[in-house]
Amino acid sequence: MSEVNQPLLNQDRGQISSSHRYPIKKEELSDFFQFDNIRDGSSLQKIEKLGSINGLSQALKTDLKQGIANESIVERIQTYGANERIEKQPKTFFELVVECLEDDTLRLLCGASFVSLVIGCIREGLAEGWIDGIGIFIAVFIIVTITSVNNYMKEQQFRRLNQIVAQRSVAVIRNGEISHISIYSLLVGDIMLFETGEVFPVDGILVKSNNLVCDESSITGESDPIKKYPIGIQDCNPAPFLISGSQVTEGSGEMIVLAVGQSSTIGKQQALMNEEEEEEKRTPLQYKLDVFVEQLGSIGFKWAILTFFVMFANLMYTIYSSNDPNVKLFSLDTVSEILDYFIVGITVVVIAVPEGLPLAVTLSLAYAVSRMMVENNLVRNLISCEIMGGADTICSDKTGTLTENQMKVKKLYALDQTYTDFERQQFDSKFLNLLTEGICVNTNAHISYEKYGIVQNGNKTECALLELAMDLNVSYTDFRPSDNIIKIIPFSSSRKRMSTVYIPKDNNNIVRVYSKGAPEIMFQYCNRYMTKNGQVEQIDQTFLKKLSEVQNQFANDCLRTLLLTYNELPSLNANQLSKEEELEKNLIVLGMIGIQDPLRKGIRQSVAVCTEAGVTVRMVTGDNLNTAVAIAKEAGIISQDYVPRANDYTVMEGKQFREKVGGLQQIKGDQGQIVRYEVGNMPAFKEVSKQLRVLARSAPEDKFLLVTGLQKCDSIVAVTGDGTNDAPALKKADIGFAMGITGTEVAKEAAGIILLDDNFSSTVTAIKWGRNIFDCIRKFLCFQLTINVVALFMAFLGGATVRESPLNTIQILWVNLMQDTMAALALATEPPSEELLKRKPVKRTEVVITPSMWKFILLQSIYQIFVLIIVLFYGDLIFGVEYGINNKTWTEQNGIHLTMFFNIFVFLSVFNEVNCRKLKASEVNVFENFFNNPLFIFIIVSTIGIQMLMVEYGGRAAKCSPLTLQQNLICVAIGASSVAAGILIKLLPPSVDEFLSCTNPFKERTQAVEEEEPQGDQKKTQ
Template identity: 45%
Template sequence: MSGQNLKEPLVDKGSRPANFKVSAKDLTDFFNLDHIRDGTSLKNIHDKYEGVHGLLSALKTDSEKGITSATVQIRNIDFGSNKPIVREATTFWEFVWECFEDLTLRILIIAAIVSLVVGTLEDPEEGWLEGVAILIAILIVVLVTSINNYIKELKFRKLSEESQERNVTVIRDGKEKLISVFELCVGDIAKIGIGDVMPVDALVLWSQSLLADESSMTGESDHVKKSVDKAPFLLSGSQIADGAALAVVLAVGSNSYLGKNLESIMGEEEDETPLQKKLNYIAEFIGKIGLAMALLTFLVLLGYQVYSIVNDGWKNENLDGIVKSFIVAVTIVVVAVPEGLPLAVTLSLAFSVNEMKKQNNLVRHLDASETMGQATNICTDKTGTLTQNVMKVVAMCIGKDALYENTNKNDIEQEVIDYLGYHFCHNTAASYGMADGKEVFTGSRTEIALLKVAKEWGFDYEKLRSKDKIKLQIPFNSTLKRMYTVAEEDGKLYVFIKGASEVIVDMCSKHISKGGHTHDLDHNEKETIKREVISNYANRAYRTLGIAYKIVRKGDISKFFKEDGTPNIEVLERKMILLGVFGIQDPVRTGVPDAVRTCQNAGITVRMVTGDNPETAVAIARNCGIIDKNYKHTADDDTVMTGQEFRSRVGEDLVVSKENPKDKVVQNLQAFKQIITKLRVLARSSPQDKLILVTGLKQLNEVVAVTGDGSNDAPALKKSNVGFSMHIAGTQLAQEASDIILLDDNFASIVTAVLWGRNIYDCISKFIQFQLTVNIVALAMSFVGAVFLKVAPITAIQMLWVNLIMDTFAALALATEPPNISLLDRKPVKHDDSLLTADMFKTIIGQSIYQLVWLLFILFAIEKFESGFFYDLYNFDKTCTEDVSTDPSGATSSTKVCVPAPPEYKFTLFFQTFVMMQVFNEINCRKLKSSELNVFSGFFNNSLFILILIFTIVVQVCIIQFGGAFFQCSPLPWQQHVFCLCVGVGALIFGVIFRLVPVSLFSCLNVKAEEKVQAGGFTEMVRKKTTRRNPVHTKS
């Protein structure tokens, strides 16, 4: 795969590139933090290259035209490429070696070698078979496990790289181009804006109110002001908090500041997911029981050997017996310790993450997919998530009362049209151009809607929007809720402001008519505009946008800045003239109302958090089904609140927790509790309101999912249990803070995440049902056989095969079950719910009883029948002879004498029956609820499950028929195979009947798995767990 291998040389330190008058090492040194802080980096640029222009010349780039595409390859060779930095891939043979680090496997290998030596000495012809068979079985287990881990590693690496993919705008060949972040190279001129996370180290060439958040890189919490002359260095990994800039790329990939930091942490292992931690408790408990049973079995078998030695003296076969007893005991531990549990989680996550991507959920953090199964609240944005984010201006009001239901400009004075056109083209961060012969718009959908109107009216965006014309620009942010631009046009200096319509209307002292005349705008007229225009548009679910302007003298530009160089907002907003209010339609996405209804039926509360006014928010919420169609808002109703009303009751900001000084909590939690039972829509809200909402919900032990697309949503996204960012409209910072990226920006895709999250939990529960049943039966029969028959009924080699069935194969089969839509008909699983439910206990106990009865019957009773069905079945292949005798009178008679079946015949029948019951119990374990009587429902939806069942049965029959001494089996006639198959099928029939037993009888059994297993616990000591080597980052 593409990506920088950490073992490859990153910088050519010994030579200076031939085509450039600067080396990669020189550029990397500029971004040494100490050199930046003490001014050395800036001084070196001036001393060595005579300033920024000299450095650009050395890099053979241009601030206006950028680099040429022809030089990209040589730049990647000389300065390194910006391919994703990934940990060196774990090879297949490393996974193999990792398996052999398992302590019990090592002990088993040594024991097998001893068995091989002792057996060969006792019986040179066949004595070596058992030892070799065990070694081959170990090799097969190791290879299957390694192949599975290797395939999983490749899948996760691919997903990780895809999650880092994004586009950036650069100037190349004199034109703006949209390229992959991985294609950035040294010398590129990049456009930077609010919300961007710097993917490279860069030097600022031009900036406007630029602030960078370097806290994640340097630990400094305050935003750092960046400028061309004093602080031009932008560190990779830092986040643009405000402003815009053009910057030249100086260091990429592993040569960048972020790249060097990534190198130092790439070797760290990842934390386990919450579900894996829970399962460790169960694995620990089962492992201890397995060890106790193994020890008891070994002591019993050893006791028989000691008894033999005491009575008959030492014989060579005693050593062989002791070795075999030890091998059986170790094998019991191998089978008992359920290392398949964490494997099942990993497989289920890997399968789910891959399938979720196909359904527009790109999972960045593994634990998010399982956490979504427990979600109780979803706090969602409106624009682009609930709506289509296809903005179109459908109504406008010029001045205070010239209403239009379209964008027809026929009866509007040209002067007014010019003002609007200048405004739309200058006061925007959106842009358009041609790509592959097609017109492409980039930027905010709202701004694109206005830009399309300007284009419709005949304005040339590229001609109007020149960098030289822009004298001041303050990008839109959630605090101000408006955007400012001071631009020169037609020899005049214009101040343009757009934003929340009520805010814009209130700041204006005049308005312009459609005829081009300005008039005073008093308070009553402002209220009329709000009531008759803004509210009217909002009730029709239109987003409203206010547009204002003024013309000032060129000499007044200095008044717009404070002494410290920051914009003077108060002066900018004085004496504004209202150009108009625009109604922008953004229809609700198809499928969103159904998705909201599905979430509500699944016990998940959906809340909408939007910056729109209450009327617009209510109209959209009604259309989506978040609130009732007939809902009417009243002043004392908490169903719909504004951000200001919300904060006035719960507290203006979060406060430091008394219990944990590192945490922040809601100031008035009691008021929050009262509000939250009804609150469904939070209008005119800010990202801070969203953060308070999420924090309060988490304080009430709710599991919260949040959607966000803006940079200011990052704190709420990080605070949530699962953060969803937008792929299309989301900023890079929002995506970095999220756990899952919605590739289609669609709320309906969140339902997919809930469905797969719940399915993960169910798949693991199914596997636990299966594995605990196998463990109980295998351990019980091993001990019983050792005590009463002086031998384990299942040999070591057979146990290793069973271990492969119940761990790897069962994990693959049950952990990859596709979800059923009925999962959304139940309430979410809570944090403190039992991992093992009463239904599961019922299934485990019932199946264990069924299997133990049959196995005990085969082991102790079947051979005692002297006639009838079971006698004929067991002795079907018996060898008989005619014994002829003559009495004294000379008469002859014959008697049929039959040789009874040998002991291994019984153990083979036992082994075959045991495996068949596990195969069919696997089908039974597909259902978790007693009410689910049809275990074959959805059976054919999982082809992998069917293939594994068929494969297991075929291999098992081959082992019986052809395994011979290798597997210590005797071939069975087809009639006995049919019998074993029938007993296996009987497990299904018994399972259905047992489901009718009242589950209340088992409700007293309750196992919670919240206890944390201490590092270095039993399971970790005895069985080395496979390291999760996927490169998907865990949320901090």
């Protein structure tokens, strides 16, 4: 058996000569798999016109026994395309370094440091003149290296998380041999072999089968498996079309591959998901931070210019007012000093822009991802958990998400009464035999007993019926497999029923036809029913009324209804067996069952938590209206006393919803391509969406339509889904939740988060962590902005008064590197609290800096500035050290003053991290749960220790003098006073917030810019 493992994507795709062209086009093959064409039989008719399977294989130059020839591979790729999956190549480390060096401030800093190096060498010689210039180069090198490494690791993490669909191989026949090849190497014309459990990666037509049953629910939304037959099987209706994304639940077979890549059903779904998407989807928080950083950069640039000109003006005044003839305008010393001013100006810009902000975002996301995994949330896309913090709507599936997806028969209406307990002695023997025999032969599911209980395999509704039979001491294995089952008419989306023709073991003179389906479908095929004494009578209005009442009662009890029927016929010949309409008429109603899929534990509480958190839960299901309403009431999605009324849109059916809102409209570009999708009647949608909570009898497109409209209404939308038909809505939503147990691979690929337990309650976990991420970013911004305000003011003050910045370039770069990185790690790992679920979601247009945050930043900055001014101008007297300002030559002795200033500046910021743990004014006790985060404590202690080492060994390059233990402790004590200042600030009355909010430079512009930002899918198309 040969092995072929690599995708055939790099083959030479030369032009095909006319002698090798295929008579059937790619578009024609793709049309075979349009659902409407399959349902109305036109696809089958087209195959017959080609000469059935033999004619089709000849048109594709495929030998049904030998497969395709390797020599035809290039031609097939050129004609029909490859089954390829295109992925964006990650950036190399070198590209990330270059990208980092594109920062204008770093370039200017490098240029200025080069000039400083040249001038230093001229003035002081090669022995010491290189120190200042090279010191700045080293600082820039460290910043670029750390930033690039961080970005590279982030790129790799994104790539690993997004590669959910792993490579797998399939068996094909090529050149007469069975080969195992990658699914991405499949070509049109391949003869593919498959077995039970296979998920079709491409579309194809059945050639051979062995009791083949396929589950197409993930594609069509139909829950019941479908029996597949090749064309030409006697006495069987052909059902040869195998749809990509569907799964083989029973049997095996061979097929000819007809559609691959973007031409296949899955490919078309992916095309719908990828409508004009940007390379990287940005989140609401990223929009806010982009605007915020832009504002900080603008403020920093203006402040840098002002600082430079103040220092330059001070220098000019000194030169022209000096009587010293050695002080000249055009001298090397003056040029060097002006260059120092320029470097200080650039450094001011570096101060203004929070380099630690991207790191804080990444660390918060990475920490949240690791913790969410423990709570059954597998995050495929890091930004999804951040977006969830602002989600205000969840569109949830019912089956398997709100419910357990473990069906159980709860009620049976038969023999003129309703049964809730199922004991053999309760039933007439004739009825019991017909009921159990019909259940066993007219199902395809299997159940088995494992160590931990019953395991259901196949359709869950049929599994519930088989459990009912077992409760009545009858095993389905006594009836199948069996030669007595002479015909099965499988369930399909158009028929909505399943029938089986069976020869009873105890009576070979008759055949029985068993049929089951939705009551509203089955009624039209029934004319009799079995009475309580086991007799058969004609259906009358009294019976129909009673059955309708029971059906409504079952639905109100959250039960799915199914009508079981049968008929007895004389022995049938082959001609009679082929006439389905004759077999499924004059049926006898045996009974109606009510099947329950119970709610998962804690669902009602989870919905209540979402409601309290300002998140609207909407249920989108294919169930009938009554059942959907009953489940929604039980889950708390709608109130228990809900009663429909005129012009009420709380509960709607899919068809009614589509008609009301105008359906989904395609917006096409200049070349006729689909650019995006929009709601046909947006005003009507806004009216409906305010009330809509339950959408019943919904088609897959309805969920996509609902998500599209909600995003246009400026909502941040989360969607849960498990099937391939849910993939477009999962991709379209701001956050898609795929089911980890029952979800298809396509659904998982489209989603940003996978629920490992298929439980709606796990979405609450995502909300909590998403909001915590936003809080962590705000905490870091409080910390960072305080540093920026203080550093900018002190740089300006020093330039204006003493013509020297008290913090030199190396020190500022050190603060940016160490403080930003360590603080980002400390504040990004703060665990979430339950209080997060008691407030409303963060809206797209909400500002990043709130009034209370701005009050804290401003007043804390004023306090720190006050302390630093005293240290700057009176520190020499207070600490008993030499005055350290305006010394032409730096020494360890005269450098102690400004070293202590540098230390105090750092320690004020370090202890301010403790304040930033608690943002709300009511959270006065900043030490609450302080020991719940050991990493935070470790970082605080480590930062103090590393700062002391920097001071001890920084030397001339950093202009840091070694300090005594007493001097270090004094600096730590003064720095710790920022905690007390923070507590006092929080005790100020709320009126101070309102008074100071008018000074917030970030408030109005952030709102204005965010209102201009495109929302929802507008981001992808504008």
